[in-house]
Amino acid sequence: MKRALCACLWLLASVAVSAQDRGATVFNQNCAVCHQPKGEGAPGFAPKLAGTLVERSKTEAGRRYLAQLVVSGMMGPIISGGEKFNDAMPGFAALSDEEIVAVLAYVMGELNGASTELLVKPDDVLAxxxxxxSPAAVRRLRER
Ligand code: HEC
Structure with a gap:
């Protein structure tokens, strides 16, 4: 019984770790080119993602915005971390639901310290x- 519990915990831990690894891989392959490997951002072009999105993960509207942004992209002027940006991010609808959930788990969890229950869920991606x-409408969604 004890051994079964241990095996089960080990399995759960390794599933959690591999989901995070997966998110990091998806990030490095699709997002780091603009947002940089640790989400530090590229001044004047792509906003910083590390530590700038904590508030977004706290509301359902914020999580919906993040899911919509990855699916549809975004364009138009925004202010992030006190800095102005006015460029375009392509949509990533070609990623699977699982990849979008994983990459946002990496961005929100690893780069912004959000706890597991505040991460974007498959239902948000489906919605x-x-x-x-349109990318312009996503920018308006961000302002809400
Ligand atoms: C071609 C460059 C590029 C790529 C690739 C890219 N982004 Fe972006 N991203 C941007 C730009 C530019 C903006 C700001 C758009 C604007 O000014 O309206 C942005 C905005 C964002 C924001 C919004 C930040 C905020 O403060 O609201 C998030 C989150 C984000 N990107 C995550 C990602 C993720 C996750 C990926 C990979 C799946 C990714 N980006 C890939 C360029 C990129």
Whole structure:
């Protein structure tokens, strides 16, 4: 019984770790080129993602925005960390639901310290896919 519990905990821990690793891999392959490997951002072009998104993960609207942003992209002027940006991010609808959940778990968890229950869920990604938006509309969604 004890051994079974140990095996089960080990399995759970390794599933959690591999989900995070997966998110890091998806990030490095798709996002780091603009946002830089540790989400430090590129001044004047792509906003910093590390430590700038804590508040977004705390509300359902914030999580919906993040899911929609990855599915549909975003363009137009924004202010992040006191700095102005006015460029465009492409949508990543070609990623699977699982990859989008994993990459956002990496961005929100690893780069912003959000706890597991505050991460974007598969349902949020599904909702975004059902009603994709124009990149300009995503920027307006960000302002809400
Ligand atoms: C081609 C460059 C590029 C790539 C690749 C890219 N982004 Fe972006 N990202 C941007 C730009 C530019 C903005 C700001 C858009 C604007 O000014 O409206 C942005 C905005 C964001 C924001 C919003 C930040 C905020 O403060 O609201 C998040 C989150 C984000 N990107 C995550 C990602 C993730 C996750 C990926 C990979 C799946 C990714 N980005 C890939 C360029 C990129």
């Amino acid at each position: 975004a896919r059902r009603q994709p938006m």
